[in-house]
Amino acid sequence: MNEYAPKSAADLLADESFLLYCSGDEKATAIWEQQLQLDPALREVAAEAKRLHNLVKAELTDAGAATRSFKTLLPPAAIPLYKNRNLLRQPWTRIAAAIILLAVAGGGMRLLMKDKTEQPQPEQSITKSKPAESDAMPGSNIATLVLADGSSVVLDSAANGEIASQGNSRIIKLPNDQIRYETAASSASIGFNTILTPKGGQYKLVLPDGTGVWLNAASSLKYPTAFTGRERRVTVTGEVYFEVAKMNNRMPFVVEKDGLEIRVLGTHFNVNTYADEPQFKITLLEGSVAIRNKSMANPIVLVPGQQARFAGENGSGSNTGKPELLSDVDVEEVMAWKNGRFDFSNADIQTIMRQIARWYDLEVVFKGTVPQRQFAGKITRNTNLSNVLKILEQSNIHFEVENRTIVVKP
Numbered sequence: 437m438n439e440y441a442p443k444s445a446a447d448l449l450a451d452e453s454f455l456l457y458c459s460g461d462e463k464a465t466a467i468w469e470q471q472l473q474l475d476p477a478l479r480e481v482a483a484e485a486k487r488l489h490n491l492v493k494a495e496l497t498d499a500g501a502a503t504r505s506f507k508t509l510l511p512p513a514a515i516p517l518y519k520n521r522n523l524l525r526q527p528w529t530r531i532a533a534a535i536i537l538l539a540v541a542g543g544g545m546r547l548l549m550k551d552k553t554e555q556p557q558p559e560q561s562i563t564k565s566k567p568a569e570s571d572a573m574p575g576s577n578i579a580t581l582v583l584a585d586g587s588s589v590v591l592d593s594a595a596n597g598e599i600a601s602q603g604n605s606r607i608i609k610l611p612n613d614q615i616r617y618e619t620a621a622s623s624a625s626i627g628f629n630t631i632l633t634p635k636g637g638q639y640k641l642v643l644p645d646g647t648g649v650w651l652n653a654a655s656s657l658k659y660p661t662a663f664t665g666r667e668r669r670v671t672v673t674g675e676v677y678f679e680v681a682k683m684n685n686r687m688p689f690v691v692e693k694d695g696l697e698i699r700v701l702g703t704h705f706n707v708n709t710y711a712d713e714p715q716f717k718i719t720l721l722e723g724s725v726a727i728r729n730k731s732m733a734n735p736i737v738l739v740p741g742q743q744a745r746f747a748g749e750n751g752s753g754s755n756t757g758k759p760e761l762l763s764d765v766d767v768e769e770v771m772a773w774k775n776g777r778f779d780f781s782n783a784d785i786q787t788i789m790r791q792i793a794r795w796y797d798l799e800v801v802f803k804g805t806v807p808q809r810q811f812a813g814k815i816t817r818n819t820n821l822s823n824v825l826k827i828l829e830q831s832n833i834h835f836e837v838e839n840r841t842i843v844v845k846p
Contacts, residue, residue, distance in 0.1 A: 448485040458486055570837040572796040572821040575653055577613035578637030584627025584661060591615065591631075591639065602627055605644060605661045617644040619662050626664060632656045633674070636797030638773075643670075646681035647689065652773050653794040654710070663687070675708045677774050680723075695756075696746070699726045699735070706770055712790055716746040718759075719770045731756050741765055776817050778824070782810045785833060789844060796821045798837075803845040806833060 448454045456464035472479045581589045581600075589599050591609065599615070600607040603625060606618045615631075633639050633651045640650045645663045655674025668683075669690045680689045682702030691698040693709045696716070703723025709716045718727060720738040727744055728735035736759065738744060744759040772779030773791075780788060788811060789800045795817055809831050815824060825835045825842075836843040 575636040579639035582630045614640045616642040619644040630658045648679040650677040719743040
């Protein structure tokens with residue numbers, strides 16, 4: 437009698453030894469091949485699991501990391517057939533593997549992942565190539581800088597070096613698609629610049645005080661050409677990550693969004709204020725921030741790992757009311773966009789498609805009754821749209837792309 441009767445491919449993908457078998461490990465292969473010869477039903481399930489395993493290319497560093505990732509997403513449904521701890525401790529010198537996406541539906545799960553061998557097959561790779569008409573390229577470092585005098589600079593096409601001079605500030609474009617301000621002491625008047633990223637764009641700049649700022653797609657930052665006076669105040673839209681330079685207690689850094697203020701001295705935090713999201717989210721990574729709006733008598737202070745969420749009455753984010761506070765937030769998921777990934781944890785298809793629409797500069801239309809499934813997993817943002825949709829279609833949701841519009845249907 438077979439002591440291991442997996443119900444699905446997901447059960448096998450929760451087993452460390454099966455992952456090693458998929459990766460070509462000799463010991464695991466010998467044991468699994470013998471078992472598969474004896475059990476035709478298991479052989480059929482294993483073929484499906486291996487197909488999913490080989491669908492998408494990604495990276496992790498070792499078998500243990502892959503196994504830990506699987507077990508955080510999959511329920512304990514299978515009794516491992518083979519656990520050789522010495523084998524699991526051996527380095528994966530030939531492969532790096534990662535979870536890409538898990539579609540969860542009514543207790544059933546599908547995991548999409550891919551090996552990376554020393555000699556990868558080009559046709560199996562996730563690539564960023566010129567897409568067909570029904571495809572789309574991923575976003576890139578694209579932004580426009582609007583200067584205080586109303587003139588503008590298209591940053592992605594500007595040459596490296598000095599691109600503008602304002603009062604006592606020089607604006608320098610760096611070779612890595614970033615801009616930096618170099619400021620000298622001066623009594624020159626202060627103006628305000630605005631950097632804007634379109635859908636399909638992202639950008640980084642270093643402000644005159646040394647603060648690093650990363651803008652996600654469809655975002656903006658308005659800031660002075662030099663920081664003087666009693667505070668450093670900027671205004672945002674969309675999603676922006678800050679690494680605020682420490683100056684002194686007399687000059688706090690203030691981020692404003694329509695009356696909502698985030699006041700800090702020196703810290704790292706992310707602000708998500710997209711108008712089409714159900715909540716405004718402020719996530720603290722390091723240091724502390726004080727959050728206040730017009731309806732709050734006293735500010736709320738966040739500690740690292742906390743997130744404040746402001747929800748509006750009409751199903752969109754709001755800058756009013758008292759926020760919901762969450763502790764031990766998954767910071768990796770929050771910061772995935774900055775690190776070149778989509779990262780979902782129990783996200784519905786609407787949430788996922790909003791991110792895809794912004795990054796690939798597309799519109800999204802839902803047609804029919806789309807299954808309300810929850811998704812978890814990771815995938816690189818540096819790939820064509822078709823690769824992302826191919827993964828999502830494993831959950832029995834279908835897509836058509838035409839004239840810069842994605843139609844989502846059951």
